[in-house]
Amino acid sequence: MTSSRTTDQRRQDALYRLGHDVDAWVATTDTDTGAPRLTPLSFLWHDDALLFATPAAGPTGRNLASNPSVQVGVGLTRDVVLVQATVDVLPAVSDELGDAFALKTGFDPRTLSTAYLYFRLTPRTIQVWREEEELADRWVMRDGEWR
Amino acid sequence: MTSSRTTDQRRQDALYRLGHDVDAWVATTDTDTGAPRLTPLSFLWHDDALLFATPAAGPTGRNLASNPSVQVGVGLTRDVVLVQATVDVLPAVSDELGDAFALKTGFDPRTLSTAYLYFRLTPRTIQVWREEEELADRWVMRDGEWR
Numbered sequence: 122m123t124s125s126r127t128t129d130q131r132r133q134d135a136l137y138r139l140g141h142d143v144d145a146w147v148a149t150t151d152t153d154t155g156a157p158r159l160t161p162l163s164f165l166w167h168d169d170a171l172l173f174a175t176p177a178a179g180p181t182g183r184n185l186a187s188n189p190s191v192q193v194g195v196g197l198t199r200d201v202v203l204v205q206a207t208v209d210v211l212p213a214v215s216d217e218l219g220d221a222f223a224l225k226t227g228f229d230p231r232t233l234s235t236a237y238l239y240f241r242l243t244p245r246t247i248q249v250w251r252e253e254e255e256l257a258d259r260w261v262m263r264d265g266e267w268r
Numbered sequence: 269m270t271s272s273r274t275t276d277q278r279r280q281d282a283l284y285r286l287g288h289d290v291d292a293w294v295a296t297t298d299t300d301t302g303a304p305r306l307t308p309l310s311f312l313w314h315d316d317a318l319l320f321a322t323p324a325a326g327p328t329g330r331n332l333a334s335n336p337s338v339q340v341g342v343g344l345t346r347d348v349v350l351v352q353a354t355v356d357v358l359p360a361v362s363d364e365l366g367d368a369f370a371l372k373t374g375f376d377p378r379t380l381s382t383a384y385l386y387f388r389l390t391p392r393t394i395q396v397w398r399e400e401e402e403l404a405d406r407w408v409m410r411d412g413e414w415r
Contacts, residue, residue: 125405128415131396132408138349143373145351146341148295148306157304159295159339163373164389165365171353171389172361172369174377185387186357192306193389194293194341195349202285202342204292206318210333214319218312222319226290226310228400230321240332242311242318242340249278253375258272261279268275 138195139166146194147173149184158184161201164193200251206242214239285342286313293341294320296331305331308348311340347398353389361386 126134142164149158160181165172171193175182185191214222222239223229230237247262249255261268273281289311296305307328312319318340322329332338361369369386370376377384394409396402408415 125402126396126398128405128408131402131406132414135349135394135396135408138347146293146295146306148293148304148339150297150302150304155297155302156337157295157297157335157339159293159306159341161341161343163375165369165372167365167368169390171351171391172358172365173387173389174369174373174375174384175387177383177385182385182387185355186385188304188355190303190392191353191355191389192295192304193351193353194306194308194344195351196308196344196347200285200343202282204318204340204342206338206340208332208335208338211319218314218319221314222312222321225312226321228310228321236324237321238324238329238333240320240322240329242320242338244317245337247282249273249282251273255272255278258275259278261275261282267279 139171142195144199145171145173146196147181147185148192148194149181149188151180152184152187159203161203201249203248204242204244205246206244209241209243211239211241286318289342289344291344291346292318292320293344294328294332295339295341296328296335298327299331299334306350308344308350348396350395351389351391352393353391356388356390358386358388 144161145164147160147162162173245265248259249261250259291308294307294309309320392412395406396408397406
């Protein structure tokens with residue numbers, strides 16, 4: 122059983138993670154399509170900011186240069202599974218599936234007063250890599266087909 | 269020293285992660301502003317798809333219901349630091365800063381033939397949490413000010 126950290130402790134923890142973690146998830150919006158793009162990038166915490174470098178001509182570079190705001194998530198091991206998926210909204214699920222979801226995730230939206238929706242994300246592409254040397258051959262699924 | 273995994277091994281590893289990991293980073297695009305949104309959500313891998321649940325009236329729920337495509341990153345510990353930041357493009361950096369970046373991240377864009385840009389992301393809000401009980405008090409920075 123964990124207990125909630127104070128704001129002061131969380132600030133210290135955040136600064137530690139920003140100072141010591143190597144990778145972050147960077148979410149941008151594609152300037153041409155409006156589609157979300159998620160990229161794990163290495164960063165340096167310097168002068169109270171995160172410093173990234175990415176190819177100028179690549180999509181994430183172009184997005185970063187034109188997005189006024191981005192979101193960055195820290196909490197990554199160097200062991201990436203990146204999924205691009207299509208979305209189906211499920212207004213309800215079977216009892217069996219709802220039970221499986223609650224057992225796995227530890228929360229059961231069916232019991233909450235807030236209205237939840239379930240979303241089914243079907244992978245179209247899956248990329249898997251750890252370090253630089255694995256980048257070249259990272260697609261294990263394309264167009265919904267496992268390779 | 270690690271060696272590159274085969275596609276077969278990566279597929280097995282991806283399926284293991286999808287089957288056993290609890291949380292994923294979900295990147296969506298805000299339907300009203302076009303801004304990227306990054307949210308860590310618990311999921312269930314079921315029938316070859318990821319199943320998420322999130323409040324119908326929340327921004328991620330609205331986005332998922334209207335985005336034709338989303339991206340999902342797996343590789344999260346339940347120890348989140350989520351940063352919303354403004355972006356500055358840095359066409360170049362000082363030698364000292366370039367060295368620090370290379371030392372920290374293990375790659376040095378200055379030495380590569382591909383044209384890289386550096387990007388400086390200055391946090392405006394930072395949220396920090398581990399489990400459910402920490403969600404209520406998760407902001408350690410708002411409007412660029414540490415709380």
